[in-house]
Amino acid sequence: MNDAETTVALLRKIVEQFVDQRDWHRFHTPKNLAMSLAIEAAEVMEHFQWLTPEQSWEVTGRPDQLAAISDELADVFCYALAMANELGVDVTKAILAKMAKNEKKYPADEYRGRYGPNDLGWQDTGLA
Amino acid sequence: MNDAETTVALLRKIVEQFVDQRDWHRFHTPKNLAMSLAIEAAEVMEHFQWLTPEQSWEVTGRPDQLAAISDELADVFCYALAMANELGVDVTKAILAKMAKNEKKYPADEYRGRYGPNDLGWQDTGLA
Amino acid sequence: MNDAETTVALLRKIVEQFVDQRDWHRFHTPKNLAMSLAIEAAEVMEHFQWLTPEQSWEVTGRPDQLAAISDELADVFCYALAMANELGVDVTKAILAKMAKNEKKYPADEYRGRYGPNDLGWQDTGLA
Amino acid sequence: MNDAETTVALLRKIVEQFVDQRDWHRFHTPKNLAMSLAIEAAEVMEHFQWLTPEQSWEVTGRPDQLAAISDELADVFCYALAMANELGVDVTKAILAKMAKNEKKYPADEYRGRYGPNDLGWQDTGLA
Numbered sequence: 021m022n023d024a025e026t027t028v029a030l031l032r033k034i035v036e037q038f039v040d041q042r043d044w045h046r047f048h049t050p051k052n053l054a055m056s057l058a059i060e061a062a063e064v065m066e067h068f069q070w071l072t073p074e075q076s077w078e079v080t081g082r083p084d085q086l087a088a089i090s091d092e093l094a095d096v097f098c099y100a101l102a103m104a105n106e107l108g109v110d111v112t113k114a115i116l117a118k119m120a121k122n123e124k125k126y127p128a129d130e131y132r133g134r135y136g137p138n139d140l141g142w143q144d145t146g147l148a
Numbered sequence: 149m150n151d152a153e154t155t156v157a158l159l160r161k162i163v164e165q166f167v168d169q170r171d172w173h174r175f176h177t178p179k180n181l182a183m184s185l186a187i188e189a190a191e192v193m194e195h196f197q198w199l200t201p202e203q204s205w206e207v208t209g210r211p212d213q214l215a216a217i218s219d220e221l222a223d224v225f226c227y228a229l230a231m232a233n234e235l236g237v238d239v240t241k242a243i244l245a246k247m248a249k250n251e252k253k254y255p256a257d258e259y260r261g262r263y264g265p266n267d268l269g270w271q272d273t274g275l276a
Numbered sequence: 277m278n279d280a281e282t283t284v285a286l287l288r289k290i291v292e293q294f295v296d297q298r299d300w301h302r303f304h305t306p307k308n309l310a311m312s313l314a315i316e317a318a319e320v321m322e323h324f325q326w327l328t329p330e331q332s333w334e335v336t337g338r339p340d341q342l343a344a345i346s347d348e349l350a351d352v353f354c355y356a357l358a359m360a361n362e363l364g365v366d367v368t369k370a371i372l373a374k375m376a377k378n379e380k381k382y383p384a385d386e387y388r389g390r391y392g393p394n395d396l397g398w399q400d401t402g403l404a
Numbered sequence: 405m406n407d408a409e410t411t412v413a414l415l416r417k418i419v420e421q422f423v424d425q426r427d428w429h430r431f432h433t434p435k436n437l438a439m440s441l442a443i444e445a446a447e448v449m450e451h452f453q454w455l456t457p458e459q460s461w462e463v464t465g466r467p468d469q470l471a472a473i474s475d476e477l478a479d480v481f482c483y484a485l486a487m488a489n490e491l492g493v494d495v496t497k498a499i500l501a502k503m504a505k506n507e508k509k510y511p512a513d514e515y516r517g518r519y520g521p522n523d524l525g526w527q528d529t530g531l532a
Contacts, residue, residue, distance in 0.1 A: 065182040131170045
């Protein structure tokens with residue numbers, strides 16, 4: 021199984037079954053899952069805390085480091101999928117809706133190679 | 149398009165194209181994306197900050213609230229997918245590998261309805 | 277030494293000396309310290325992740341748990357003080373300025389025992 | 405009032421009174437305050453999200469930017485003080501205890517100008 025052949029729905033089901041089998045829905049309140057999401061995101065961040073942005077690319081050439089990061093990133097996905105399950109949110113629809121907003125907010129022509137009205141880098145930007 | 153018919157690879161491609169079209173890879177260092185992930189996770193959390201766990205379920209019956217949370221959750225997914233793109237991590241494989249570890253760490257029989265060796269709730273647990 | 281007899285300036289100096297003695301200012305860029313702050317805040321949060329709000333009070337009666345939380349909270353303070361040092365921000369003045377804003381935003385009469393224009397708990401509130 | 409003449413106890417009292425006057429202790433469970441802390445830390449981080457580490461120093465020369473960051477940093481301090489109040493933790497003692505541990509973990513001689521057993525920068529370090 022890999023990303024090319026796996027639907028979001030299947031990943032959701034895998035997470036759902038894991039939670040079902042342990043009767044953990046009682047703990048997986050949206051409030052608790054939101055905390056879990058933030059905690060796991062911080063654990064991803066920990067790997068990059070003291071690196072320069074340039075150094076942060078170098079993890080791709082360090083298998084052990086990359087595996088550890090990959091594990092933390094998986095945690096973020098698992099909790100995000102668990103939250104989508106609990107809230108009944110379709111992830112694909114949510115992403116498409118958000119990307120449509122982003123297209124309007126950051127027209128490609130205007131924001132190419134820069135992320136603000138000037139190049140000083142002080143404007144917020146990104147995918148969000 | 150919805151979760152049932154959409155592969156992870158397709159969602160990754162949608163995010164990739166958005167970043168490509170703006171020539172934003174230069175800003176999307178793994179370090180910066182890790183920060184973005186944590187920032188968006190905090191924005192999800194903000195919706196649940198002052199709610200009781202029970203109240204946090206009630207967002208499902210509040211369309212405006214749910215749409216806003218759905219938007220923030222989409223941001224988390226977008227940045228997590230962007231990071232998978234930059235690092236060359238297969239999300240499906242990473243999730244399956246992590247779930248296999250979780251299966252061993254939290255055997256279903258032992259952890260059913262509880263999340264620690266006793267029921268006091270002081271042990272860490274979850275999907276991670 | 278305790279909170280009653282210790283000035284903020286003295287705590288700042290203790291943190292500053294620790295950083296000086298290791299020549300770590302080069303790593304303590306505001307960007308890195310902001311990440312550190314968020315990582316340590318997540319580590320505080322980890323202690324409360326699966327507890328109910330009511331259970332979260334019970335840590336005060338568990339010395340080991342409280343000591344561990346106290347350690348993580350100290351980390352948050354240390355990095356916040358380190359950031360104040362690097363940016364040249366007077367913490368006391370910053371807090372007083374923010375509390376003055378909060379006084380206006382949340383008049384005591386209007387917000388007593390509630391944290392929004394109604395009692396449904398869906399409004400944001402707090403000290404921020 | 406400034407850091408040189410203000411005790412931690414006084415800052416704690418200012419926060420305590422604000423919470424008292426609004427009868428907000430009921431909302432300020434340790435769990436909720438931990439979330440608040442992480443949310444405010446993320447808001448500090450947002451200011452540095454897309455900046456290079458070098459650029460992140462430049463905020464000191466931008467009064468508007470610095471005031472905004474100062475405000476968010478104040479929020480972190482306020483919630484951290486509120487948590488110390490609710491848990492009955494002496495901040496000064498907690499910081500001194502943690503710094504003593506850090507002194508042992510990171511001997512100044514060994515860690516001067518570097519933050520790991522080698523200079524590659526892949527080891528974790530810092531104040532925590």
